[in-house]
Amino acid sequence: MTELKNRSLDRGIDVLETLSRNGACSLADLHRHTGLAKSTLRRLLGTLLERHIVRQSPGDKLFRSNVIFPPGSDAPQALELEMLLDRAMPVLSDLTSRLGWPSDIHIVSGSKMRIVESTRPLSPYRLNHGFVNRVINIFGSATGSACLAAMPNQTIADHHTATLDDTTWGLKRFGMTLDTYLRRIEDVREAGYGTRLSDYLGETVLDDGLAAMAVPVFLNNWPSAAITLIWPRSFKSPADFAAMHLQDLKETAVQISNAFAGIGPEGPEELDRLPDQPENNIE
Known part of the structure; x- marks a missing residue:
């Protein structure tokens, strides 16, 4: 029986596992950790970013994973x-x-x-x-x-x-x-x-x-x-x-x-201020 395997999907999972294991990474970091060519990584990251599976922070330009991996993985983003x-x-x-x-x-x-x-x-x-x-x-x-x-x-x-x-x-x-x-x-x-x-x-x-x-x-x-x-x-x-x-x-x-909350500008339940302060008594 011929083994079914999608090479691009497999590489994309490698990127996600690398981000989960190592935290935020630059393109150079991902290249070093995965061994994938930077041109390949750019294509994979383009798709992952478009699907909101990975994000790139404008603060430091690093890539981070948004997926939740099984227990035992290193603290991914929710x-x-x-x-x-x-x-x-x-x-x-x-x-x-x-x-x-x-x-x-x-x-x-x-x-x-x-x-x-x-x-x-x-x-x-x-x-x-x-x-x-x-x-x-x-x-x-x-x-x-x-x-x-x-x-x-x-x-x-x-x-x-x-x-x-x-x-x-x-x-x-x-x-x-x-x-x-x-x-x-x-x-x-x-x-x-x-x-x-x-x-x-x-x-x-x-x-x-x-x-x-x-x-x-x-x-x-x-x-x-x-x-x-x-x-x-x-x-x-x-x-x-x-x-x-x-x-x-x-x-x-x-x-x-x-x-x-999914409330649009014209939403009837839209807040016009922050909620009232909470009850302050310690029980």
Whole structure:
């Protein structure tokens, strides 16, 4: 019996397995790992990109897989993330085009935040490029505080318990108790946007000199992601910057949340604002 085998399909699976095993890759990385000619890889990637099985980040130009492999594979990207980015990036690119300032997309990843995309390369301001897939502190970051502020206090307490005594990812890093942090979250809720803790400089070795303002994006009615606007700290205080651009950022977040939910501009159930704040009592 003649063995049935599709050579192109087999090579495409090799590319997906390589991305799953090694994470984000450049064309040169894929060539080195698979041994396939770059011309072949370009054709395969063209099809995979068109079918949304693979994505190429504008932030770092690297390729990433969007498929879920069987258990035991190295942390591939979920298809839901590709759906978010498909809907968010055109809107965020337009925001950066209008305001000039760049925006990052972060998602809640366990009790951390993870950077998944950025418009920094599209901004006329030469700010430090973020690192896609970098994990950052949920309590100290602007996006983390924006997402947590949209969650019930009990959920915040659960994140605190999960990182208790962790000097990198928990509140202990900032010398804060849960009660102290919840008081800060009330300020975030009142302001309508998240900012970095004053003593949180990110996960880089050196201070990047940047400030960030963030609001949540709702996926399946839960604040699973957040978008930012980023600027040099020396330019404006967060309050002054928010007075200029918070409304634009909130409208963008609502547009992304609606698009993810499949609500068009004329949809009768379209949100015109972010959802109300959650019940704040810890049970």
